[in-house]
Amino acid sequence: MKATFSSPSVGNCVSAKPEKTDNKYTFSNRCDYMGPVSTVITVHSDESYTEVNELNVGKLPRTELVVARRIGDCQDDTQKSGGSSVLAH
Numbered sequence: 001m002k003a004t005f006s007s008p009s010v011g012n013c014v015s016a017k018p019e020k021t022d023n024k025y026t027f028s029n030r031c032d033y034m035g036p037v038s039t040v041i042t043v044h045s046d047e048s049y050t051e052v053n054e055l056n057v058g059k060l061p062r063t064e065l066v067v068a069r070r071i072g073d074c075q076d077d078t079q080k081s082g083g084s085s086v087l088a089h
Helices: none
Strands: 019-021 024-032 035-045 048-055 062-069
Touching: none
Parallel strands: none
Antiparallel strands: 019 024, 024 035, 035 048, 048 062
């Protein structure tokens, strides 16, 4: 989330500061690699949120929905693989 809120400028596109209303964060203009994007993030709890991104390029607007839910802690693979230092996330 911190990376989203601190979106850098991309080319001539400058990200707007997010506006917070209750549990929603709205970016009227966020710079993305594809161009300016309108983004609304709705926080449902400490463990879940949804993000709707709207990109208006060309004749057809494009909408992307991200649904994020915490499903558990990362497990350390060293216990399963007999000593390897690789972590699964």
